[in-house]
Amino acid sequence: MSNTALQQLEALLAAARSGTxxxxxxxxxxxxxxxxGMPEAAALLYQNWIVGTPASPFRHVALFNWGTLLGSLKKHxxxxxxxxxxxxxxxxxxxxxxNLGHQLEQLGKTEEALQEWREVMDNPATHTSDAxxxxxxxxxxxxxxxxxxxxxxxxxxxxxxxxxxxAEQPDVMQHYVHIRQKQxxxxxxxxxxxxxxxxxxxxxxxxxxxxxxxxxALQLMSSQRFVYEKVKKSDARxxxxxxxxxxxxxxxxxxxxxxxxxxxxxLTAEMFELHDKSRFEIHAFExxxxxxxxLRARILASMDHHVRLxxxxxxxxxxxxxxxxxxxxxxxQGLTNGARPNILCMRxxxxxxxxxxxxxxxxxxxxxxxxxDRFVMTPEYLPYCTExxxxxxHTYQVSDRQRPVGATPTREQYGLPEDVFVFCSFNNNHKFRxxxxxxxxxxxxxxxxxxxxxxxxxxxxxxxxxRVAGEHGVSKERLIFAPRVHPADYLARFQxxxxxxxxxxxxxxxxxxxxxxxxxxILTYSGRSYISRMAGSLLTAVGLPDLITFSLEEYEKKAVxxxxxxxxxWSYKRYLREHGRGSRLFDxxxxxxxxxxxxxxxxxEQRAREAK
Numbered sequence: 001m002s003n004t005a006l007q008q009l010e011a012l013l014a015a016a017r018s019g020t021x022x023x024x025x026x027x028x029x030x031x032x033x034x035x036x037g038m039p040e041a042a043a044l045l046y047q048n049w050i051v052g053t054p055a056s057p058f059r060h061v062a063l064f065n066w067g068t069l070l071g072s073l074k075k076h077x078x079x080x081x082x083x084x085x086x087x088x089x090x091x092x093x094x095x096x097x098x099n100l101g102h103q104l105e106q107l108g109k110t111e112e113a114l115q116e117w118r119e120v121m122d123n124p125a126t127h128t129s130d131a132x133x134x135x136x137x138x139x140x141x142x143x144x145x146x147x148x149x150x151x152x153x154x155x156x157x158x159x160x161x162x163x164x165x166x167a168e169q170p171d172v173m174q175h176y177v178h179i180r181q182k183q184x185x186x187x188x189x190x191x192x193x194x195x196x197x198x199x200x201x202x203x204x205x206x207x208x209x210x211x212x213x214x215x216x217a218l219q220l221m222s223s224q225r226f227v228y229e230k231v232k233k234s235d236a237r238x239x240x241x242x243x244x245x246x247x248x249x250x251x252x253x254x255x256x257x258x259x260x261x262x263x264x265x266x267l268t269a270e271m272f273e274l275h276d277k278s279r280f281e282i283h284a285f286e287x288x289x290x291x292x293x294x295l296r297a298r299i300l301a302s303m304d305h306h307v308r309l310x311x312x313x314x315x316x317x318x319x320x321x322x323x324x325x326x327x328x329x330x331x332x333q334g335l336t337n338g339a340r341p342n343i344l345c346m347r348x349x350x351x352x353x354x355x356x357x358x359x360x361x362x363x364x365x366x367x368x369x370x371x372x373d374r375f376v377m378t379p380e381y382l383p384y385c386t387e388x389x390x391x392x393x394h395t396y397q398v399s400d401r402q403r404p405v406g407a408t409p410t411r412e413q414y415g416l417p418e419d420v421f422v423f424c425s426f427n428n429n430h431k432f433r434x435x436x437x438x439x440x441x442x443x444x445x446x447x448x449x450x451x452x453x454x455x456x457x458x459x460x461x462x463x464x465x466x467r468v469a470g471e472h473g474v475s476k477e478r479l480i481f482a483p484r485v486h487p488a489d490y491l492a493r494f495q496x497x498x499x500x501x502x503x504x505x506x507x508x509x510x511x512x513x514x515x516x517x518x519x520x521x522i523l524t525y526s527g528r529s530y531i532s533r534m535a536g537s538l539l540t541a542v543g544l545p546d547l548i549t550f551s552l553e554e555y556e557k558k559a560v561x562x563x564x565x566x567x568x569x570w571s572y573k574r575y576l577r578e579h580g581r582g583s584r585l586f587d588x589x590x591x592x593x594x595x596x597x598x599x600x601x602x603x604x605e606q607r608a609r610e611a612k
Contacts (some may be wrong), residue, residue: 009041017224021057024050027065032218034069043069046449060089064096071099078104084541089484094120094134100137105145107222117142136162141174147175150328152183152460158292160192167194170229173203180525181211183460185469186434188212206335210360214505214527216384223363223386226335227547231364236346238318244325244612247266250603251325253283253349256332256357260288260296263510264332264357266487269295271398272302274592279600285309285321287340314342321348326605330369332360335444343368350606351599356389356397359509362384364568372396376530378396382417392594394584397534397543399513401581403589406488413498415480421450424497424520426482426490426511429457431503436525437465439556440501440537441472447563453497466556494518495605498569499562505532521572523562525555541585544572 012029017019033042046463050059056088061187067082083100085091097116104113118136120126139162146155159176165171169354178202180188189197194205206222208360213219251276258264265288275279275282283305286297300306305324309317317340329349335355344352344366354362354370361370363386370387372376373396379387411418425432425443444450450592456462466476482493491514494500494535498514502508502524508515515522524535536548549555562568580586 010268013045013048014557016045017052019052021049021053023062026062030065030069031499033149034376039069039073043073045077046137060086060093060096062092063089064099067099069094071103071106074106077102080107084170092123092125092129094123098134101141105266109444110145110149114142114145115502116420136166136169136609139165140169141286143175144567147179152179152457152458154235155179156183156185157519162306163195164193167199170203173204173538174208176200177204177212178208181430181432183458184429184432184434184437184464184468185460187435187463204425205363206358207337208358208430209504209578210531211433211506212530214529214532216301216361216381216529218436219360219385219531220363220384223335223361227341227363227365230341231345232314232342234342234345234347234366236318237344238322238348239326239350241322241325242325246325246327246534246603246607247492249279249281250600251281251283251327253321253326253329253365254332254341254597255285255321255329255343257287258336258357259284259286259299259485260291261264261293261599262288265295267356267397267399267402267513268332269299269302270400270402270588271592271595272299274591275302276596277304280596282324283324283536284308285317287338288404309340314340315346318343318348321448327351327606328353328481328599330355330371331362331364332357334360334423335363335364335377350610351601351602353390359388359534360439360529362561372530373537375526379526379534381530382529390598394591394594395537396587397513398591398595399510399517399586401426401517401586403491403514403517404488405518406486406490406492408495409489414482414493414496416453416496417449417451420564421499421566421569422453422497423447423450423559424453424494425503426453426455426494426500426501426504426515427503427508429455429461431506432461432465433470433504435552436504436510437468438472439552441469441474443501443556443559443563444469444474444478445472446560450563452501453482454482456483488494490514491518493495494520497571498566499523499559501559502535507532507534509534513585514543516576516585519573519576519580521547521569521576523549523555523559525549525552538585542576542580542583547572 026529030045047063050062063082063086067079074221080103083096086096096119101113101116104234117138139158142153143158145603156179159172162172191197191199204222209219209222283306284303287310307320311335326349330353331344332355336357341364344364347366352367354367367387369390372389373392376396416422444452469479494515497520500522501519504524505527510524522535526533526536539547540568551560
């Protein structure tokens with residue numbers, strides 16, 4: 001700031017402290033400071049006016065505006081104090097109570113936040129049509145926070161209330177569908193008030209749709225709706241203005257918020273290490289959790305360059321990628337939780353490729369390619385995918401042959417019977433579709449004494465699964481719920497299962513790789529979409545195509561056959577023990593060379609075009 005500008009600011013602050021400046025002028029000057037990128041100065045202006053004008057009847061307004069600025073500056077404790085004073089001056093100040101709730105949430109005071117919003121919800125003054133938006137703000141944020149806290153029952157009831165109060169809320173419908181999936185609350189598409197099945201279907205997020213339907217047209221629709229509603233339109237081609245020329249080694253950039261203890265991080269660690277550094281320069285552009293794990297340290301150590309994007313805007317992040325002269329930018333995120341699709345839409349690299357994070361089309365205008373194989377992406381699927389396939393020779397999936405494995409456990413440790421057939425599914429409960437779970441119950445009912453070993457995601461999903469089991473004559477004791485454990489122990493316990501039952505249409509990806517690595521067979525149902533064919537791709541590469549089925553009836557029949565003939569399961573286990581880790585599925589160096597060959601060809605062709 002220049003001396004003149006500093007003097008002007010000091011004069012403005014002095015005027016605010018004098019007690020003679022009208023609040024309207026303070027608001028005007030504060031807005032100007034904000035527009036100039038000086039939010040701290042704007043906050044200071046309000047602070048000086050509040051100190052200098054203790055008797056103003058509009059003091060609560062200034063405190064509210066000050067609290068809003070402090071919150072945006074992440075000064076949550078100071079913002080909390082400002083809102084509390086504003087509310088003490090005007091006890092019915094609903095907007096301040098709503099914002100106070102957000103500051104309390106940021107400070108980890110979740111119960112206090114919920115209480116502030118509950119008071120707004122219960123206040124008769126918010127039960128009028130004029131105040132509906134304020135009440136919905138309290139209802140929807142309470143539902144959101146309760147979902148984060150995994151208090152799914154309470155959260156869902158508030159979502160139902162919200163949709164009853166106002167039907168046309170696509171974001172609430174989206175969360176309502178997904179929270180029912182998380183709880184295995186079937187049927188998932190349960191109308192509420194004026195919200196019909198059709199409206200719920202249209203509002204379904206891509207993640208939820210991948211579990212709900214194998215129809216690639218519906219999956220494409222979900223992606224396109226997200227892009228239309230949430231992604232900024234951009235005609236930028238930032239790579240064309242790169243400061244650094246694309247020459248020398250091919251520069252590959254990986255874009256992700258999951259380079260940590262996450263399925264993507266677990267699969268990719270060895271790929272990063274195996275890149276040929278004599279021909280390729282590897283960059284990480286990431287905003288992952290700093291989880292302190294050896295896995296994260298290992299991933300970052302394998303990079304030639306690492307750029308942290310957490311504190312950068314999408315525009316700054318895209319510019320950093322363009323300035324690095326990246327040839328091929330690999331998006332490991334897609335539209336999954338924490339994604340930053342606007343970076344890709346500005347085209348910071350000439351070649352932008354989707355991989356692993358989203359096994360479906362993202363419909364993002366900045367992503368032209370997707371790494372795949374000919375099993376996961378059939379010719380019939382291509383019209384429903386905005387990306388063009390880059391076909392890898394054996395399987396689309398890389399994985400880590402160095403993943404640590406815990407000590408081999410006993411069945412007794414996990415409450416499993418010793419001499420019965422153990423079916424298993426360690427996929428997240430939101431992937432459980434009702435027709436598939438009912439098929440599992442018919443399978444267990446036909447295999448005498450067998451049990452189904454599952455993850456216990458939450459108490460509601462467990463209760464709903466036990467209810468459906470009872471409807472099929474399967475006692476709840478035959479559903480055995482495993483706790484979540486450290487990844488090494490999670491891997492080790494696969495050895496206790498006889499057969500893993502895959503989910504459909506959202507197949508196991510990392511989970512399927514894990515069980516095959518540990519020598520346990522998985523039975524899958526392959527459908528029409530990329531995501532419903534993932535496990536089939538892995539089984540083909542590992543040499544067990546016999547475990548791929550193509551209808552629910554065939555899947556159910558084969559599971560019963562294997563369960564009634566345990567020797568068959570053991571033959572699969574013996575095959576995996578003797579040949580699995582030497583199969584094409586786990587020939588990670590070959591898969592990395594395959595990826596590199598495609599990237600090198602595409603990058604050199606692009607460089608040649610740019611040289612003309």
